[in-house]
Amino acid sequence: MNQDYIKPDNWSVIEEGFNAERVKSSESLFSIGNGAMGQRANFEEQYSGPTFQGSYIAGVYYPDKTRVGWWKNGYPEYFAKVLNAPNWIGINVSVNGEQLDLHTCKVVDNFRRELNMKAGWLSRSFTATLQNNVVIEVEAKRFLSLELDEVGAIEYSVKPISTDAEVVFQPYLDSGITNEDTNWDDEFWDTLKVCNENNQAFIEAKTMKTEFHTCTFMESEVFVNGTAVAIKPVIESDSNSISFSYSNQVKQGETYAINKFGGYVVDTNHDKNELISAAKNVLNLATEKGFDVLLDEQKQAWERIWSMSDISISGDVKAQQGIRFNIFQLNQTYLGEDSRLNIGPKGFTGEKYGGSTYWDTEAYCIPFYMATKDQNVARSLLEYRYNHLEKAIENAGKLGFTNGAALYPMVTMNGEECHNEWEITFEEIHRNGAIAFAIFNYHRYTGDYSYIPEKGLEVLIGIARFWQQRATFSSAKNKYVILGVTGPNEYENNVNNNFYTNYLAQWCINYALENISKIESEYPSDFARVMNKVKLEEAELNKWKAVAENMYFPFSEEKQIYLQQDGFLDKELITVDHLEKAQRPINQKWSWDRILRSPYIKQADTLQGFYFFEDQFSNEELERHFDFYEPFTVHESSLSPCVHSIQAAKLDRMEQAYTFYLRTSRLDLDDYNNEVHEGLHITSMAGTWMSIVEGFGGMRVKDDMLSFTPKIPKEWDEYSFKVNFRHHILKVNVNQSGAKFELEGDSDLQILVNNSPVTISRNSLLTV
Amino acid sequence: MNQDYIKPDNWSVIEEGFNAERVKSSESLFSIGNGAMGQRANFEEQYSGPTFQGSYIAGVYYPDKTRVGWWKNGYPEYFAKVLNAPNWIGINVSVNGEQLDLHTCKVVDNFRRELNMKAGWLSRSFTATLQNNVVIEVEAKRFLSLELDEVGAIEYSVKPISTDAEVVFQPYLDSGITNEDTNWDDEFWDTLKVCNENNQAFIEAKTMKTEFHTCTFMESEVFVNGTAVAIKPVIESDSNSISFSYSNQVKQGETYAINKFGGYVVDTNHDKNELISAAKNVLNLATEKGFDVLLDEQKQAWERIWSMSDISISGDVKAQQGIRFNIFQLNQTYLGEDSRLNIGPKGFTGEKYGGSTYWDTEAYCIPFYMATKDQNVARSLLEYRYNHLEKAIENAGKLGFTNGAALYPMVTMNGEECHNEWEITFEEIHRNGAIAFAIFNYHRYTGDYSYIPEKGLEVLIGIARFWQQRATFSSAKNKYVILGVTGPNEYENNVNNNFYTNYLAQWCINYALENISKIESEYPSDFARVMNKVKLEEAELNKWKAVAENMYFPFSEEKQIYLQQDGFLDKELITVDHLEKAQRPINQKWSWDRILRSPYIKQADTLQGFYFFEDQFSNEELERHFDFYEPFTVHESSLSPCVHSIQAAKLDRMEQAYTFYLRTSRLDLDDYNNEVHEGLHITSMAGTWMSIVEGFGGMRVKDDMLSFTPKIPKEWDEYSFKVNFRHHILKVNVNQSGAKFELEGDSDLQILVNNSPVTISRNSLLTV
Known part of the structure; x- marks a missing residue:
């Protein structure tokens, strides 16, 4: 926890003062x-202190050979890792022959860093006294263009204030790059070509094994007091780097600046034999516009994003900063323009989780993208899984399932499973249900049924087949059971009859059956095409029905609650508030067996089911289950507080909802878990959005209508958000005395407010 | 399976014909x-085909840094591995300048290998036609001396039969040795010194990290037609090897031979600064005796071993060969003369399981050693664990247990845990019970109670403390439960209330309580000493009692059986005979989750409890449980068939008992699991011995008396074995018409035969 480090600000993340430990x-x-690439906020100039270098290209990964202690049949061969890519941001700066390095400077003053979320740029400024006693002022600004998403731009200036000085800017490219996280110290990159042409430099490199061909490029221009100057650079290159040195004698008080443009082109978007020419094209486009024009376009592009996705909060700047930070990072990670891409739990901010896709996308991210983008973005995320269906069927085959049963991987880059803990890889199968639920959720929200006959049905059938085969009949219970699973609460492994999993399995089968019927009657040609492919016979459908109709759910008659799994009540039921602080977080303090036999819950598990299938439970049931399970929940997953915040709000426990909200929205800004150096928790940020929209705003879709039960934490004056619902843009504004609904678009919209239908006229405002 | 490869023979293991694949x-x-060292039957001369080189020194290990995919708190830092030690057996042989290499010879005829178990030597002979067309006859004989257990001897001869030839023997030492199994390709050995003095050569090397200092040594002598000849060797050495080349022009039909003596001295037995002088001493002792005298002493030493431990079987040579092979290998592995040593599952025959100690020793090996050696050997095995008690307490501490609770490691070399799968390391805790059971078993068999007040009591208290803390109270069941364990059947992980574990836990507490009372009244000074150390209060004892008195056991009223664990009856209860052959062994064919949710049992689990605590169940109960569990048992552990053989014999199912017996006794000779190339299953060999003595012979200890219910498979004419029971040597001989008991020693002995007491007079024979 690091509560007051980041300065509160409505639109920016601000750090003041230089601290090597931070x-x-x-x-x-x-x-x-910018969705296509991303990078950690590494310094442009040399830095010899502790740093974690990272620049990532969406979709470019390396299959790092699996490392385990003891091999189990069925483990995948590799773990896909988004790679630390060649460095194009680097600018060595020397002043009178001394390299500028904040770790070795005598004094660093006025250090300030700002991430301007409104306009999408990062800036840094400081005054440094070098070892050689020269004092300089430095300013740097950098952004990755949304407009030209293969390009980033840097403006970097040095002003000697103590004396005249010889300043050299040495912008460079470097493909001699490694990952911090490698299993076997493999080389990840193979540099193919280092070259330059006029002011432009290029490094062609391909990833080992996966053979993604990339070209990293740069072009720079230098200025004195804002006027371009022609300095002939000294060009140096070796087998995996190239640099241009622009040396200049700078007078005291003069500003010597460099604009550097750089980035990547990849053979996933270009002919691999034409990468240098593609790089030239994009560099020329960027340099023709120049830094200021690109920056202006960046502001406009972010303005368009914010105009739809912003949530404003008045009266609570930390809450405001938190939600904007979350929305900003989500949009930096994924913009929904490429159905080959997805949302890694750490986005482009670190190496952990390998940048791969988890069930987080379906369970947490889709609602955000559905409501704040065009519905095609959510559809694109669904198609990502449709495109992986064959691989999911192969994956199920490796575990012994047959006949087209599909098990989507726990962790994946290209549809193949990457994870290698048996209790997760083979057993955390509820993820399969989230894939189906996302299809339902998409249809429920967008009203667009066309996806299901076209693509979704095949996915639903593969998933239903899996569940039917995975459930087994217990003669003792005279019911179908699902043995040996890990639920969303990963602090239980290999349990029997996890309520959430069983419920989801039953729902998946029923939902598939329902869609098969509907498509048979309403989309006969799609039906014929799909049936011809999947060969689904009546006998098999009867097996599905038998499983769905006779699914077992563990239930305590005494407590009138569904049990998280068989035997949950045999645990020592000591609530979290009785745990000593020194024992927390238990995942760092306890051995795994102790965690497993404890009642402690990492994230919503039974309650995740109550969240997904809210309509199927009464408020009293929710309250009973919330009161039973939340006190055992340690919220040691970033995905935990948001669901609990939503449910607390639903139960009118606004204090608790607000606490959970702060925890989810400022998880990274305040570094709750002392791990932000590893990267940000991107996917849980979508959960933060849900905490406000679904939690405080109470937004649901009911009977094809948007429904709201607006509430507001007492700490806030007002908050507002916008949602795109079936081509209507609805702005919701809630304050302590009521709610306003404002409609953009060309038709009226009927919504439910506190369960009463109201109609909002187009381009009008409704106050409740 | 490789059924007819090894030639049947009563006393030898014989291979005929050369096959590179074998x-x-x-x-x-x-x-x-020889208990102090051991080696695989690698060829002395160069061999370029597939080979697995291995020479091991008891107790000399390397802590190989743990490798896992995903770290869990509490995992050990290293896995101890018995090391492939420097090679001293090597003798390069060149004939007219060509290296003898069976992989490159034109023809290999008359290849024969014999392991003479009666006399304890290995021989090999063959006729080879080299690439240069010279034909030679080769004979080699080798043994590791029981008398001088730091020394081995080789007699190796070459007879050119097609022509005269220049033959060079180049005996060498080589410490440039690696393991096949390393986690991180570490170097294991650091060579300190390579030197020679006269005919003797030495390599001093130490193991990395553990710093065991060793000296490997050799001395050779050459002969022509049996007469020593003085050939001045050419000596060559480099940083980790040294060789002496003895070149001789050998006439057609003459025999040129070399005797080589070699071995190891280790700083665990000598001053590390005096290793070369220790090596000289032992070499001088060996060479003074010479090969033939040493070999004769070897025969006598084995005669002494066999006189006590042999089991003879008439009418079934394969069964005879099997049991002798098992007894021979056990004695080669462990002779009980050093309480720092123990019995690794693969002994000195391979690298798997790291040569470390498992619960196999207590559960399977102690009965063999108690009955066939002096009781001090079994006591020495108990002391091994006593000496590790502090480490076991530390180990429990790492998992959160306090107050002197002891958890013995699953796998260990020096008392520290080595294993790194959470479901084993943290959960297969029943091993702790086997340590206590071995103390009980030792006392039951030997009648020597003195061990318990002296040492055993502290171990029993540490173990009881662990169980009391590990059990938790279930309000739902109003009983103590043990959650999250893996039983002996490792095809179930993280289950609740494994019957075997719960039963053993209860027994351990009761047994500790019983001994505390007895020692308090009968050994007051020991009692005072121990209590002063362990600080055991009445309140704690009451907690123990509460757990033992209220332990929960899963039980099916309908089937009247104890359940292997909670929920076992929810599985699809399809017996093994319904499994397709292609699905077996399931541990190679199925993914881990499929194995886990299946009902299939790797080795006796509930039935292991019925084996340990036989007296506490009726025959009807045993039969009911055997009939329920055995049909689900796949016997994919080498430790499985023996227990089932004993129980089948007890239930008068002699056909089944015999089938299980063959499977256990010829597991390696017939290579049932196609894995014998990895090494032998040493610890299960003690189970084979039990199959005969306890199974067919029905030997038990009842009321301080030996008890027998002799039976015999119909395939056999007769079998006999000897046991050392409380300083009486009793020979038991069973044939199809009855049993004979023959007593050596100086007093009478009352035994039970078919539950009736009979008295055997000293040095007499009793026929029943």
Whole structure:
């Protein structure tokens, strides 16, 4: 926890003062991205202190050979890792022959870093006294262009204030790059070509094994007091780097500046034999516009994003900063323009989780993207899984399932499973249900049914087949049971009849059956095409029905609650508030067996089911289950507080909801878990958005209508958000005395407010 | 399975014909050892085909840094590995300048290998036609001396039969040795010194990290037609090897031979600064005796071993060969003369399981050693664990247990845990019970109670403390439960209330309580000493009692059986005979989750409890449980068939008992699991001995008396074995018409035969 480090501000993340111990954390917090690439906030100039270098290209990964202690049949061969890519931001700066390095400077004053979320840029300024006693003022600004998403731009200036000085800018490219996280110290990159042409430099490199061909490029221009100057650079290169040195004698008080443009082109978007020419094209586009024009376009692009996705909060700047930081980072990570991409738990801010796709996307991220983007973005996320269906069927095959049963991987880059803990890889199968639930959720929200006959049905059938085969009949219970699973609460492994999993399995089968019927009657040609492919017979459908109709759910008659799994009540039921502080977080303090036999819950598990299938439980049931399970929940997953915040709000426990909200929204800014140096918790940020929209705003879709039960924490004056619902843009504004609904668009919209239908006229405002 | 490869023989293991594909398997089968060291049957001369080189020194290990995919708190830092030690057996042989190499010879005829178990030597002979067309006859004989247990001897001869030839013997030492199994490709050995003095050569080397200092040594002598000849060797050495080349022009039909003596001295037995002088001493002792005298002493030493431990079987040579092979290998591995040593699952025959100690010793090996050696050997095995008690308390501490609770490691070399799968390391805690059971078993068999007040009591208290803390109270069941364990059946992980574990836990507490009372009244000074150390208060004892008195056991009223664990009856209860052959062994064919949710049992689990605590269940109960569990048992652990053989015999199912017996006794000779190339299953060999003595012979200890219910498989004419029971040597001989009991020693002995007491007079024979 690091509560007051980041300065509160409505639109920016601000750090003041230089502290070497904070460098790695701030590198995470100030990360920038544009959906196609992203990077940690590493310094442009040399830095010899502790740093975690990272620049990542979306979709470019390395299959790092699996490392285990003891091999189990079925483990995947590799763990896909988004790679630390060649460095293009680097600018060595020397002043009278001494390298500028904040770790070795005598004094660093006025250090200030700002991540301007409104306009999408990162800036840094400081005054440094070098070892050689020259004092300089430095300013740097950098952004990754949303407009030209293969390009980033840097403006970097040095002003000697103590004396005249010889200043050399040495912008460079470097492909001699490694990951911090490698299993076997493999080389990840193979540099193919280092070259330059006029002011432009290029490094062609390919990833080992996966053979993604990339070209990293740069072009720079230098200025004195804002006027371009023609300095002939000294060009040096070796097998994996190239630099241009621009040396200048700078007078005291003069500003010597460099604009550097750089980035990547990749063979996933270009012919691999034409990468240098593609790089030239994009560099020329960027340099023709120049830094200021690109920056202006960046502001406009972010303005468009914010105009739809912003949530404003009045009266609570920390809450405001938190939610904007979350929304900003989500948009930096994924913009929904490429159905080959997805949302890694750490986005482009670190190496952990390998940048791969988890069930987080379906369970947490889709609602945010559905409501704040065009519905095609959510559809694109669904298609990502449709495109992986064959791999999911192969994956299930490796575990012994047959006949087209599909098990989506726990962790994946290209549809293949990457994870290698048996209790997760083979057993945390509820993820399969989240894939189906996302299809339902998409249809429920957008009203667009067309995805299901076109693509979704095949996915639903593969998933239903899996559940039918995975459930087994217990003669003792005269019910179908699902043995040996890990639920969302990963602090239980290999349990039997996890309520959430069983419920989801039953729902998946029923939902598949329902869609099969509907498509058979309403989309006969799609039906024929799919049936021809999947060969689904009546006998098999009867097996599905038998499982769904006779699914077992563990239930305590005494407590009138569904049990998280068989035997949960045999645990020592000591609530979290009785745990000593010194024992927390238990995942750092306790051995795994102790965690497993404890009642402690990492994140919503039974309650995740109550969240997904809220309509199927009464408020009294929710309250009973919330009161039973939340006191055992340690919230040691970033995905935990948001669901609890939503449910607390639903139960009118606004204090608790607000506490959970702060925890989710400022998890990284305040570094709750002392781990922000590893990267940000990107996917849980979508949960933060849900905490406000679904939690405080009470937004749901009911009977094809948007429904709201607006509430507001007592700490806030007002908050507002916008949602895109079926081509209507609805702005919701809630304050302590009521709510206002404002509609953009060309038709009226009927919504439910506190369960009463009201109609909002187009372009009008409704106050409740 | 490789059923007819090894030639049946009563006293030898014989291989005929050379087959490069069998080399690695035969290297395991023909392994030799003397308790202090052991080695695979690698060829002396160069061999360029597939081979698995291995020479091991008891107790000399390397702590190989743990490798896991995903770290869990509490994992050990290292896995101890018995090391492949420097090679002293090597003798390069060149004939007219060509290296003898069975992999490159034109023809290999008359290849024969014999492991003579009666006399304890390994021989090999063959006729080879070299690439240069010279034909030679080769004979080699080798043994590791029981008398001088730091020394081995080799007699190796070459007879050119096609022509005269220049033959060079180049005996060498080589410390440039690696393990096949390393986690991180570390170097294991650091060579300190390579030197020679006259005919003797020495390499001093130490193990990395553990710093065991060793000296490997050799001395050789050459002969022509049996007469020593003085050939001045050419000496060559480098940083980790030294060789002496003895070149001789050998006439057609003449025999040129070399005797080589070699071995190891270790700083665990000598001053590390005096290793070379220690090596000289032992070499001088060996060479003064010479090969033939040493070999004769070897025969006599084995005669003494066999006189006590042999089991003879008439009418079934394969069964005879099997049991002798098992007894021979056990004695090669461990002779009970050093309480720092123990019995690794693969002994000195391979690298798997790291040569470390498992619960196999207590559960399977102690009965063999108690009955066939002096009782001090079993006591020495108990002391091994006593000496590790502090480490076991530390180990429990790492998992959160306090107040002197002891958890013995699953795998260990020096008392520290080595294993790193959470479901084993943290959860397969029943091993702790086996340590206590061995104390009980030792006292039951030997009648020597003195061990318990002196040492055992502290161990029993540490173990009881662990169980009391590990059990937790279930309000739902109003009983104590033990959650999250892995039983002996490792095909279940993280289960609740494993019957075997719960039963053993209860027994351990009761047994500790019983001994505390007895020692308090009968050994007051020991009692005072121990209590002063362990600080055991009445309140704590009351907690123990509460747990033992209120332990929960899963039980099916309908089937009247104890359940292996909670929920066992929820599985799809399809017996093994319904499994397709193609699915077996399931541990190679199925993913881990599929194994876990299946009902299939790797080795006796509930039935292991019925084996340990036989007296506490009726025959009807045993039969009911055997009939329920055995049909689900796949016997994919080498430790499985023996227990089932004993129980089948008890239930008068002699056909089944015999089948299980063959499977256990010829597991390696017939390579049931196609894995003998990795090494032999040493610890399960003690189970084979039990299959005959306890199974067919029905030997038990009842009311301080030996008890027998002799039976015999119909395939056999007769079998006999000897046991050392409380300083009486009793020979038991069973044939199809009855049993004979023959007593050596100076007093009478009352025994039970078919539950009736009979008295055997000293030095007499009783026929029943």
